Amino acid sequence: MSHHFSAADLSRIIEMAWEDRTPFEAIEQLYGLSEPALIKLMRRELKAGSFRLWRARVSGRNTKHLKLRNPAISRAYCPTQYKR
Incomplete structure (x- = not known):
């Protein structure tokens, strides 16, 4: 299944993928992208070195998978992450 995203959506997807507390399931729910x-x-959008850093960062990270996440964490991001 091929997805075509606007530049703004693509930027937001990449941002969410880098965020430690945004689970893959949230990205799938919002944008229809499974983890694979x-x-x-x-892999397509990042430079090779950036992709390798991202994969190393998210591989096995509990907060990126709802099933592995501590049930006490119900938010997708830190309350102080976004400035008001």
């Missing part, structure tokens, strides 16, 4: 599809998108 997101990995393909990241």
Whole structure:
């Protein structure tokens, strides 16, 4: 399944993928990208070194998978992450 995203959506997807507390399931719910599809998108959109850093960062990270996440964490991001 091929997805075509606007530049703004693509930027937001990449931002969410880098965020530690945004689970893959949230990206799938919002944009319809499964984890394997997101990995393909990241491989295509990032430079090779950046992709390797991202994969190393998210591989096995509990907060990127809802099933592995501590049930006490119900938010997708830190309350102080976004400035008001």
